[in-house]
Every structure is written in structure tokens, then in C-alpha cells.
Amino acid sequence: VFEIEPTPAGMLYYGVPAYRLPRDLIAAEVKLIEAMGVEIRCSTEVGKDISFDTLTKDFAAIVIAVGAKRSRELKMEGVLGPGVLGGVDFLRDVALGSPPALGKRVVVIGGGNVAYDVARTSLRQSYFDTARSAARLRDVAQVHLACLESREEMPADDVEVHEGDEEGIARHHRLGPNRILRNDDGKVIGVELKRVLQVFDEAGRFSPIFDDDDRVVLEADTVILAVGQTADLRFVPAEAGVEINERGIMRLDASTLATTNPKVFAAGDVAHGPRLMIDAIASGKKAARSVFHFLTGAQLEITATQMHVPIEGYLREKDYEKRPRAAIPAASVEERLKDPDALVEKGYGATEAQCEAGRCFDCGVNTIFDGAKCVLCGGCVDVCPTLCLKLVPADSLASFEGFAELAEA
Ligand SMILES: Cc1cc2nc3c(=O)[nH]c(=O)nc-3n(C[C@H](O)[C@H](O)[C@H](O)COP(=O)(O)OP(=O)(O)OC[C@H]3O[C@@H](n4cnc5c(N)ncnc54)[C@H](O)[C@@H]3O)c2cc1C
Ligand code: SF4
Structure with a gap:
């Protein structure tokens, strides 16, 4: 590779x-x-x-x-120059440990999951910078997200929108960027957006129509474009x-x-x-x-194996199929923003996990783990109910008696 x-x-x-x-x-x-x-x-x-x-x-x-x-570009006045970043370029810089300076006001253009990753990451960067300089104020960073779509039309997952709202990301719907505003020194001071009258046509095709007379300005130090890759x-x-x-x-x-x-x-x-x-x-x-x-010249065929394991006295709980999905517990906003890498999803506790697993419809389509065909994917380790499997490098076992014969076999 x-x-x-x-x-x-x-x-x-x-x-x-x-x-x-x-x-x-x-x-x-x-x-x-x-x-x-x-x-x-x-x-x-x-x-x-x-x-x-x-x-x-x-x-x-x-x-x-x-x-x-490559972040998809948008052609508009003022877009070229400092203070306007591509969404995935920004995320890459953060992952590499060299986040760009954003200033206090960030506008993210886009309404999908990547736009949310960008908005929530910029919020964490600004918040963390401020936290380090000791002023732990909630409103230090203003992150705005502007998209063409209405809340119902926007492609971002509900959980992203919900958690973004909790963290204080301000959503602006049905607005399309028209030009980047810069001061005399060329510094970004905002973005002008046009009101969107329609995003999709009657056939459901992407076909935005703007109202040229209805414009909105969002002030910004940095504008990040997250409109596709x-x-x-x-x-x-x-x-x-x-x-x-x-x-x-x-x-x-x-x-x-x-x-x-x-x-x-x-x-x-x-x-x-x-x-x-x-x-x-x-x-x-x-x-x-x-x-x-x-x-x-040989063909690798996919085959399905049938195996039935009768389980004596196996009963489902009454109405198990009517239980709604439980949301995955998340860290509080304060915990999330303490550290830019702090995990948001906390995962289910044992009781919640059992309850969720109890909603399984028992479709019967399961992976059959066949050690003879092992490709070291780790799937069996993930699902082993008694946690008795572990994948380790072979050389870490070299000192065990009889390992050489085992490895040979
Ligand atoms: C911000 C973001 C968030 C996402 N979140 C999710 C998510 O939550 N869940 C989910 O399922 N999917 C998510 N996705 C989508 C998922 O990451 C991609 O679908 C997946 O990574 C695609 O895998 P890939 O191997 O095709 O490409 P990539 O993961 O992009 O890997 C391509 C690799 O090729 C390298 N490369 C490119 N050009 C060259 C070259 N000339 N020479 C050498 N190397 C090169 C790149 O550096 C890169 O490492 C997300 C995507 C983005 C951008
Ligand atoms: S590691 Fe993967 S391939 Fe190997 S036995 Fe386990 S599930 Fe099968």
C-alpha cells in the first residue's frame, strides 16, 4: 500500500x-x-x-x-485567499496536530455529516484554545453552519444535528453563499448569503433557486467550505x-x-x-x-453455509419487538469540550446493551466462525460472549512451551 x-x-x-x-x-x-x-x-x-x-x-x-x-471548491467573489478553508483540508490539519488559527467566529458552509464534523471540530479547537488560556467561557467561540436545505431536507444525521445544537452550533437554513467579504487588508470579515427558494425540483433533482433580493450577512473570521469532496x-x-x-x-x-x-x-x-x-x-x-x-484465472465464489444450533428452552421476552431503540448515552457538553478528542458516545452499559440485544429479530443470518479459514479479521474476538479469544502477534508467544510445534502445525 x-x-x-x-x-x-x-x-x-x-x-x-x-x-x-x-x-x-x-x-x-x-x-x-x-x-x-x-x-x-x-x-x-x-x-x-x-x-x-x-x-x-x-x-x-x-x-x-x-x-x-479534495474539498470541493465554490466559485464566488473573495473565495481565494487566507481565511477560507476546505472542510477536509481543515480536518486533516487538525488530525496532523497543526490546526489553523480560526479566530472567534467561524462559518461552515454545508449541511451534511462532513459539515458537522468540521463545525464541531472547529468549536472544539476554538474552545480548547480559549480553555488553555484560562477563560472557560461558553460563548467564546461562535460557530455557525449555513446550508441550502431546510432542517427536514438537510442530509446530516439527526444525531449530528442534535449534538451540534447541544454544543451551541447555530444553524442557518435555506441560505446559499454568494460572496466572501474581506476588509481593506484582505482579511475575511464575513460571508454574504442569498435566501434559497427551492433546493430540489419536482423530480427531486438538485436544482437550487435563489432570491437575489434577499441577502443575509454572517460575520466571520474564517469560512470553511464543506460542500463535498x-x-x-x-x-x-x-x-x-x-x-x-x-x-x-x-x-x-x-x-x-x-x-x-x-x-x-x-x-x-x-x-x-x-x-x-x-x-x-x-x-x-x-x-x-x-x-x-x-x-x-480462478474465481472466488461466495458460499453460504447452513448450520442450525437448537437451544433448549429458548424463549423471547414478551413484546420484545415493540421496544424502541435506545439512544446511545453521550458525554455532557462540558465533558465533550474539555478536550477536543474526548469521546462523545459513551456506549451502552451492561443492562442497556442486553436490552438492546434483546430487540434482535433473530433473522438467523450469522457469521459462522471457521478457524480453518482464519484471515485474522478479529470478528470472533469482538463477539465471543465469554471473552476467551485474543489476537496477539505470534512472536509474543515464542517463549511458550510447545509453541514451535503449534506454529508448525
Ligand atoms: C469528514 C468525514 C467523516 C466521515 N465519517 C464517516 C463515518 O462516520 N462513518 C462512515 O462509515 N464513513 C464516514 N466517512 C466516509 C469514509 O471515511 C470513507 O467512505 C472511506 O474512508 C473511504 O475509503 P477509501 O479507502 O475509498 O478512501 P480514503 O479513506 O480517503 O483513503 C484514500 C487514501 O489514499 C491516499 N492517497 C490519495 N492519493 C494518493 C496518492 N497519489 N498516492 C498515495 N496515496 C494517496 C489518501 O491519503 C488516503 O489515505 C467520512 C468521510 C469524511 C470525509
Ligand atoms: S479472526 Fe476472523 S477469520 Fe479468524 S477465526 Fe476469528 S472471525 Fe474468523
Whole structure:
């Protein structure tokens, strides 16, 4: 794996804030992947430190999985220059430990989950900076979030909006950015927005209409644009035989994820556009099966195994299917803002977890753990009800009597 950044894991590390995804969890997952024999070469940019051409010569097959890490730009007056940042660029700087100075008033443009990650991270940065300088005042940082959509239309998850409201992020709906306002020194002083009359047309297509006569100004020291991400495929030369259209999207065979160059495949956000990590994992597996087929000619089939385990005297609680989902307990706002990395979700306690598990519909579709096919994914460790399984590096067991024969077996 060739990776530009100094740490692997892509957007999970450089996008998803640490208050939602602890870094030690990511490190443990990466360690497992490395333990399977994957070599990860960090701080290596394909197209600069190593050319795509060299990769095609040195490797039998290539999977392009570069994600969508460029913040989408907005063309408007005043947007170029200091004080206007891209959403994922800002999150990356925070993850790298070098957050930019934001000032006290931040306006985030966007209404999705990434906009919330940006808004909540900037709130933590400003609050933490102030906390360090001893003035622990609630209203030190003003973070505003402005989006085209109404509350009902906005794509952000309810939990993000709810927790953002709790933390004091001011929402402004049905407003679209028109121009960035700067003073004579070029410093950002605000953003002018136009009222939105319509976001989607009757067919549900994105088709915003603005009221030119209804404008609002939000004062700001920094404006952060979180209006989407795009892939950067400039490292793929035209002569590589990988067809890329004028919108920067590769032509792919949907069933194999092969590009127009038979030894080059694609996976993740760059293949299907920004989605969830589970989609990226699924497409990574799909591309891996295609690479296996390309290299060996053999097909990896997915098979379903049937196994029935009768449990004597097993009864469900009455009305278990009518119980509503319980919200995951969250830290108080004060606890959250004490440290920018403080985890927001606290997880269920034992009783709540049992109660939630008791809502299971028993569809019967379960993973069957077969040690003979182990790929070290750690799934069995996660679900073992008696916590008797642990995955450890083989060399940490070397001193145990009989280990050598066991390893041999
Ligand atoms: C702010 C944010 C929050 C998110 N939150 C969630 C969430 O809560 N839950 C969820 O399921 N999903 C979330 N997602 C989506 C999820 O992170 C992505 O879908 C997933 O990470 C995509 O995986 P990927 O491997 O395709 O790309 P990425 O994770 O983007 O990884 C691509 C990697 O390629 C590297 N790279 C790029 N170009 C080059 C090059 N030329 N040479 C070498 N390396 C290169 C990049 O540095 C990066 O590490 C979030 C995304 C963002 C941006
Ligand atoms: S036994 Fe199965 S679930 Fe457990 S680590 Fe191996 S592959 Fe994963």
C-alpha cells in the first residue's frame, strides 16, 4: 500500500474526528492488516515519490483506492485567499496536530455529516484554545453552519444535528453563499448569503433557486467550505490506458471494478463516490476478488453455509419487538469540550446493551466462525460472549512451551 500521509487509514484518520473514532482503535485495525503480511509505505505519494508507470511495471496488478480527499471548491467573489478553508483540508490539519488559527467566529458552509464534523471540530479547537488560556467561557467561540436545505431536507444525521445544537452550533437554513467579504487588508470579515427558494425540483433533482433580493450577512473570521469532496487522479498519466472522463471519473466495469487497463482496478470512494466506510470495505473486497481472478484465472465464489444450533428452552421476552431503540448515552457538553478528542458516545452499559440485544429479530443470518479459514479479521474476538479469544502477534508467544510445534502445525 502506497500512502501519501505519514499515518495509514485514510479518511478514518484524517477525516473522522477523534471525538467520534478513537485513534487507538484505528491503530489496532492497521496492526491486524499488517500482521496479515501487508506492507504499508507511508509518506509516499504516487505521482511524485513513485510514478504510476513504475507501479504498472513493478506490480502484477494495481488497485486505485485514493478516496475523495479534495474539498470541493465554490466559485464566488473573495473565495481565494487566507481565511477560507476546505472542510477536509481543515480536518486533516487538525488530525496532523497543526490546526489553523480560526479566530472567534467561524462559518461552515454545508449541511451534511462532513459539515458537522468540521463545525464541531472547529468549536472544539476554538474552545480548547480559549480553555488553555484560562477563560472557560461558553460563548467564546461562535460557530455557525449555513446550508441550502431546510432542517427536514438537510442530509446530516439527526444525531449530528442534535449534538451540534447541544454544543451551541447555530444553524442557518435555506441560505446559499454568494460572496466572501474581506476588509481593506484582505482579511475575511464575513460571508454574504442569498435566501434559497427551492433546493430540489419536482423530480427531486438538485436544482437550487435563489432570491437575489434577499441577502443575509454572517460575520466571520474564517469560512470553511464543506460542500463535498472529489477525487484527485492527476497521478494517472493519459498513456496508462485508464479512461477518465472530463469530470475526473474512471470508467469501470461495475461487476469487477476493472478499469479500461486490464491490470488496474479501483475501489472505495474513488470508485463509487463518497459514501460510508463499509461501502469502501465492500468494494475493496470486490476489487480483491477481481485481482485474484485476474492473476490466477480462478474465481472466488461466495458460499453460504447452513448450520442450525437448537437451544433448549429458548424463549423471547414478551413484546420484545415493540421496544424502541435506545439512544446511545453521550458525554455532557462540558465533558465533550474539555478536550477536543474526548469521546462523545459513551456506549451502552451492561443492562442497556442486553436490552438492546434483546430487540434482535433473530433473522438467523450469522457469521459462522471457521478457524480453518482464519484471515485474522478479529470478528470472533469482538463477539465471543465469554471473552476467551485474543489476537496477539505470534512472536509474543515464542517463549511458550510447545509453541514451535503449534506454529508448525
Ligand atoms: C469528514 C468525514 C467523516 C466521515 N465519517 C464517516 C463515518 O462516520 N462513518 C462512515 O462509515 N464513513 C464516514 N466517512 C466516509 C469514509 O471515511 C470513507 O467512505 C472511506 O474512508 C473511504 O475509503 P477509501 O479507502 O475509498 O478512501 P480514503 O479513506 O480517503 O483513503 C484514500 C487514501 O489514499 C491516499 N492517497 C490519495 N492519493 C494518493 C496518492 N497519489 N498516492 C498515495 N496515496 C494517496 C489518501 O491519503 C488516503 O489515505 C467520512 C468521510 C469524511 C470525509
Ligand atoms: S477465526 Fe474468523 S472471525 Fe476469528 S479472526 Fe479468524 S477469520 Fe476472523
